[in-house]
Amino acid sequence: MSTRTIPPHNAERPDAGETPETGLATEIVNWFHENGRALPWREPGFSAWGTLVSEFMLQQTPVARVIPHLEAWLERWPTPADLAASPPAEALRAWSSLGYPRRALWLHEAAVQITERHGGVVPSDVDALLALKGVGDYTARAVAAFAYGLRHPVVDTNTRRVIARAVQGQAEPAPPSRGRDLAAMEELLPAGESAAHDFNAGMMELGALVCVARNPRCGQCPLSARCAWLAAGSPAYLGPLKAVQKKYEGSxxxxxxxxxxxxxxxxxxxxxxxxxxxxxxxxxxxxxxxxxxxxxxxxxxxxxxxxxxxx
DNA sequence: GAGCCGTGGCG
DNA sequence: TCGCCAAGGCT
Incomplete structure (x- = not known):
């Protein structure tokens, strides 16, 4: 991970003004600089459109399955206007077996909306993004933060799990709650845009690589010394059970x-x-x-x- | 707010 | 083997 300015590994944290929150953020940002994966959407010059496409594809779909489809997609449709000019059928064919094909339909519709409302430029404003078909709370803030570097809390399933454990001492997050989740992330978010960007990305990355749902690798975690869940002895989750996913075979x-x-x-x-x-x-x-x-x-x-x- | 919406890989 | 999980969003 070397696409951004990397502070010295052992950069001393400022003692003055440090709170538990800023300390946590510093750990995450430093860990991300050293351990973040070199993914296509983190390459310098990756377009906002590419970020939007990647976020659609990544909704409920693992990174490894997304990457080849993303690259083919952007080669074929380098701009929103290119996709808007193609029939939805072609978007659905290119989507192939990624799953949840309605996402392809929505992405096509969003491309039409971007072309008509925004002159073909992916908007950076969260409310304008939220108005696009298929763009919800996560995707809107992910595009604003990752494509445009704006300071917004970005909360996905990984982030919610890291906060649940490190901050709240719970093995699993409570059921998603838009207001609560955004407030909890805002509380931790560094003041500067650059640090906020890396913190948002770093929390997701930590949740994806270390603070995973099953068998978290606490031995490799940069937060292990300050993790509320670990400090409490890794208690089992007692909250409401998640709805069991119905069987796919035969459905x-x-x-x-x-x-x-x-x-x-x-x-x-x-x-x-x-x-x-x-x-x-x-x-x-x-x-x-x-x-x-x-x-x-x-x-x-x-x-x-x-x-x-x-x- | 609960239910629904694909597909595949992994432990 | 099979249940769990995966950068959610819409109705």
Whole structure:
């Protein structure tokens, strides 16, 4: 990780004015400088559009799966206007098997909105970003902070876990709460833009590499000496249980995925018979197809059968 | 606010 | 093997 000015490894922390919060931030920033991964979106000159695309792709999808799709995407559509000029069907095909294909549809719609409202330039204002389709609290602040260097708290699942443990002494974060989570991060955020940027990125990186959900590597953690959870003896989580993720195998979601796969591969309308062949249960097929039509991921063709939108 | 939305890798 | 988890957001 050497894309930014790196302070001396053992830079002395200022004694005057140091609070527990600024001490924590300093540890994170220094750790990030030494241990942050060299990811595409951290390269110098990476565009704000590239950051936005990467954040869409990274929603609920691991880094390793995103990188090849991201690079192909940006080669094909280097600007929002380039994507806006292509049919949504092409975005869905390029999205391939990344999952949650509605994200591709929303990203295309956001590209249209950026082209129409912002002259093709990804906005830096959080409220303008929030107004874009598919952009929520996390993504809006991530783009403002990471693409434009603005000082905003960025809170994702990694950040929430690090705060829960290091600050709150809990093994797992409480269920997400927009106001509480942003306030908790704001409390820790360094005053300067550059430090705030590295702190936001560093908290996420620590949560992704060290303070992971299962079997955290506390022996490698820069916060181990000040971690409230470790100090308390790593107590088990007692709060409300997370909703159990439903089984994917045999679910309507799987059937939707299979139909989408057919639609992506086809360059003419997919017939009812072809739809029927992807899954044995007719009622489930019917629900899945109706859902895809309602979501705009599939459209009924005038010639019969179904296609991707604007195919 | 709860439920829903894909897919694959890992322990 | 299989449950858990992954840089969320929308309805």
């Amino acid at each position: 309507d979601r799987q059937v939707r995925g299979l139909i989408m796969k057919e639609l992506r591969a086809a360059h003419k309308p997919v017939t009812d018979a072809e739809i029927d062949s992807v899954w044995p249960d007719a009622a489930q097929r019917s629900r899945a197809l109706a859902g895809l039509l309602a979501d705009g991921l599939a459209v009924a063709s005038a010639e019969g059968g179904y296609t991707l939108p604007h195919a």
